Amino acid sequence: MSGTDDKHRNGFFDALRARTVSTEVSQTVPRGLKIATAYAWRFLVLAAAIAVLVWIVIQLRLLIIPLLAAILITALVWPLFSWLLQRRLPRWLALILTLLLTIAVVVGLLWIAIWQITQDAASVRDRTVQGIAQFRDYLIEGPLHLTGGQIDDAVRQAFGILQEQAQLLLSGALAIGSTLGHVATGILLTLFILICTLADGGGIWRWTVRLFPVRARSAVDGAGRAGWRTVITYARTQLLVATIDAIGIGVGAALLGVPLAAPIGVLVFLGAFVPFVGAVLTGALAVFLALVYNGPWIALWMLVIVLGVQQLEGHVLQPLLMGSAVKVHPLAVVLAVAGGAMVAGIAGAVFAVPLAAFVNVVWLYLSRRGWEQPVDPGPDDLIWSTVPRRRRMTA
Secondary structure, three states, X not given: XXXXXXXXXXXXXXXXXXXXXXXXXXXXXXHHHHHHHHHHHHHHHXXXXXXXXXXXHHHOHHHHHHHHHHHHHHHHHHHHHHHHHXXXXXXXXXXXXXXXXXXXXXXHHHHHHHHHHHHHHHHXXXXXXXXXXXXXXXXXXXXXXXXXXXXXXXXXXXXXXXXXHHHHHHOOXXXXXXXXXXXXXXXXXXXXXXXXXXXXXXXXXXXXXXXXXXXXXXXXXXXXXXXXXXXXXXXXXXXXXXXXXXXXXXXXXXXXXXXXXXXXXXXXXXXXXXXXXHHHHHHHHHHHHHHHHHOHHHHHHHHHHXXXXXXXXXXXXXXXXXXXXXXXXXXXXXXXXXXXXXXXXXXXXHHHHHHHHHHHHHHHHHHOOHHHOOXXXXXXOHHHOOOOHHHOOOO
């Protein structure tokens, strides 16, 4: 018995000494290092969770992209849809009219662009070839005195860089698909989800909220509604910004006699949905057409118009309208667009800003415990558009 007691006693003292040494070592570690390591392992766990989430999204890209596209389109057409509902039209009739008017606008813009392209394509092609030849002669005979080989090498390098960048964007992790069947399936799925969200957004949201624990439903409900209002505001604001960009650059091109002014305006309108980047690239196309078709002076004036529109967007529209809409700093918007493009190509660039705005508003709502001060949803709350008031907080 005494031997057993000695073993227990020695084990106890060994454990006590080890604990004392551990305590002494812990006391010698600086407090800042302790805090840093505590944040570090939590950050690693969070990064791993985000990596798993991104992997799941990539695997379900053929579903995620149409879902995000349908939600963004819903936010774009919601002002029209809600206006029709306020006129006391039946919901099914308002839905049909919204879809028909949206399709009519899109088809009309595409028809105008395609019509002008077919009318001016041959002339633009001939003038482009002629302009490129004149510019090449200027580089050879002008003050630069370049050789034909140097020009050809520079052109090949430029085309190589453009091809690499285009492949990077088109082959993003979240590309809808590489085949026509994938694209067609994505369009049909987007249309189906759009119809479902307009027809029964309240039912979809109530079902989603019920997936969470009862104690968390108020927070999820309030955060979702706050995020949705932000997405609607973003869509409205971006639509206004895109329209101003398209009118400014398109009308400027038409007044200067630049060919394909209508297609340029349509491209600027579509490209403006990628903040800061899309309108710049499409505006560069207008400057290029002016250079090869109208000469350097008209190209210079076209560049002035494009830069003026960009300055208006960057210093007035984006800070005043978009800043209040998405509640995200312009630097964060640029970084979100760049990161989205690197991760998911064109799709990532398009959806990066609304996703960042949604996450930002949801995070702020949850951190401030906004559900403890419930606010009645406004007319833009699609998720509660079919829910009676007495059921709103219990759904």
